[in-house]
Amino acid sequence: MKLVFASNNAHKLQEVRAILPEHEILSLEDIGCHADIPETADTLEGNSLLKAQYVYDHYHCDCFADDTGLEIEALGNLPGVRTARWAGEPANPANNRRKALQELAGKTNRNARFRTVITLIRGGKVQQAEGIVRGSIAKAEYGNGGFGYDPLFIPEGYDRTFAELPAEVKNTISHRARALHALKALL
Numbered sequence: 001m002k003l004v005f006a007s008n009n010a011h012k013l014q015e016v017r018a019i020l021p022e023h024e025i026l027s028l029e030d031i032g033c034h035a036d037i038p039e040t041a042d043t044l045e046g047n048s049l050l051k052a053q054y055v056y057d058h059y060h061c062d063c064f065a066d067d068t069g070l071e072i073e074a075l076g077n078l079p080g081v082r083t084a085r086w087a088g089e090p091a092n093p094a095n096n097r098r099k100a101l102q103e104l105a106g107k108t109n110r111n112a113r114f115r116t117v118i119t120l121i122r123g124g125k126v127q128q129a130e131g132i133v134r135g136s137i138a139k140a141e142y143g144n145g146g147f148g149y150d151p152l153f154i155p156e157g158y159d160r161t162f163a164e165l166p167a168e169v170k171n172t173i174s175h176r177a178r179a180l181h182a183l184k185a186l187l
Contacts, residue, residue: 001022001023001024001062001187002023002024002026002061002062003020003023003024003025003026003062003063003064003122004025004026004027004028004030004031004055004059004061004062004063004064005025005026005027005028005063005064005065005066006028006037006051006052006054006055006063006064006065006066007027007028007065007066008027008028008029009147011146011147012066012176013025013027015167015171015174015176015177015180016176016180018167018171019171019177019180019181019184020180020183020184023187028055031055031059031061033055033058033059035054035058037050037051037054037055038050039051039067041081042081043081044067044068044069044080044081044115044116044117045067045117045119045128047067047081048065048066048067048117048118048119048128049065049119049126049128050065051065051066051067051119052064052065052119052120052121052126053119053121053126055121056121056124062120062121062122062123063120063121064118064119064120064121064183065118065119066116066117066118066119066176066179067081067116067117068083068114068115068116068117068175068176069081069082069083069114069115070083070100070112070113070114070149070153071112071113071114071115072100072103072104072110072111072112072137073109073111073112074104074107074109074110074111075103075104078103079096079100083096083148083149084096084148086099086100087099093147093148093149096148096149097141097149097151097152100137100149100152101137101139101140101141101152104137110136110137110138110139111134111135111136112134112135112136112137112153113132113133113134113135113175114132114133114135114149114153114174114175115130115131115132115175116130116131116132116175116176116178116179117129117130117179118130118131118179118180118182118183120183120186120187122187127186129179129180129182129183129185129186130178130179130182131174131175131176131177131178131179131180131181131182132175132178133155133156133173133174133175133178134155134156135153135154135155135156135158136153136154136156137152137153137154138151138152138153138154138161141161141163142160142161142163142164143160143161143162143163143164143165144163145162145163145164145165145166145167145170146161146162146163146165146170149162150162150163150170151163155173155174158173162174
C-alpha cells in the first residue's frame with residue numbers, strides 16, 4: 001500500500017520506512033508538494049490533522065502526518081506544541097537544546113516525555129494514534145545520532161540519550177515508533 005507521509009525530514013522518513021517496511025512510504029517531495037504546510041493549531045493533534053488534511057485535500061491520496069512535542073515537567077510541559085520552534089525563528093535544533101538546558105539550570109526535576117500524534121487519512125476517514133516515551137533531560141548534550149532534542153533526552157530504563165542509542169534500539173522504544181505501531185494497528 002502506498003501512503004504519503006507529510007514530511008520531507010530525512011531522519012523521520014528513514015525511521016518511518018524502517019518501522020513500516022510493508023508499505024511504500026512517499027515523502028512530500030515524492031508527490032511534488034513543496035508547500036510550507038502551516039502548523040497553527042494549539043495542540044499536537046491539531047497540527048497533525050492540519051498537515052494530513054492539506055495533503056489529502058490538495059493531492060487526493062491516502063496519507064498520514066505527525067506532530068511531536070517534548071514536554072518538560074519542571075517547565076509546565078513546555079515546549080510542547082512549539083517544540084521545533086521553541087528558541088525562535090529560524091527553527092534551529094541546537095538553539096532549542098541550548099534553551100532547554102538554560103531553562104532547566106538549577107532545577108532538580110528533569111522529568112520529561114516525548115509525545116507523538118499521527119493522523120491517518122485513508123479514503124477520507126480520519127484516525128489518530130499516539131505514542132509516548134517518558135524519560136529525563138540530561139545536564140549536557142551526549143551523542144551524535146538522532147536529531148532534534150535526542151542528545152538531551154534519556155528514555156526511562158536507559159542511561160544513555162536517544163542520540164547515543166543505536167537506531168534499532170531507538171526505533172523500538174521512541175515516541176514515534178510507538179505511534180507508528182499504533183498506526184500499523186489502524187492499517
